[in-house]
Ligand SMILES: O=C(O)COP(=O)(O)O
């Protein structure tokens with residue numbers, strides 16, 4: 001007899017975990033930087049700036065070519081967001097094997113959710129535009145729990161579990177903030193080695209690392225068995 005799947009809920013980060021959003025984020029960041037004559041940043045360089053929301057990405061992006069004053073950030077952030085919203089989902093493929101993995105999880109009645117540091121409205125619109133929104137019981141953004149309460153705080157993970165009706169949860173992400181939020185919430189984390197990593201996936205401190213989505217379910221089964 002096969003053992004039942006050990007998790008009721010599997011949560012996912014968005015940027016660098018579900019979708020490769022780096023081309024669109026880089027285009028919008030560079031649009032904003034270019035509007036004040038700052039030089040563009042290569043897409044691979046932008047990946048390292050993603051994970052704590054678009055305002056943080058803009059701040060780090062500005063710092064690469066000079067000052068990042070509050071006034072400049074306040075003026076440019078809407079420029080970035082307007083550009084991003086206008087092109088949302090046109091060029092951000094899901095990572096290989098994602099759709100098969102979520103098909104298999106849903107076939108086992110596992111509830112799926114998204115916890116991102118993107119604005120909730122952008123995350124909902126983006127996942128809707130790529131046809132994935134209805135796969136998730138809930139989509140929680142960096143602003144959903146109020147200012148300063150996004151990842152790495154545990155609050156959005158606790159909220160995810162509550163909105164999914166409670167149960168055993170695991171979380172899949174690509175950054176140290178994802179691992180810290182999971183740990184703070186007391187649930188196991190899986191790091192994806194194909195994401196927007198600022199350090200090797202093995203060094204993030206996650207409970208498991210996967211190189212492809214076809215490794216997700218077996219790793220979750222292992223994690224569930226040892227806890
Ligand atoms: O930095 C962002 O905009 C959000 O990134 P995340 O989806 O990896 O949390």
Ligand SMILES: [Mg+2]
Pocket residue numbers: 013014015016017050051173174175195196
């Ligand atoms: Mg991410």
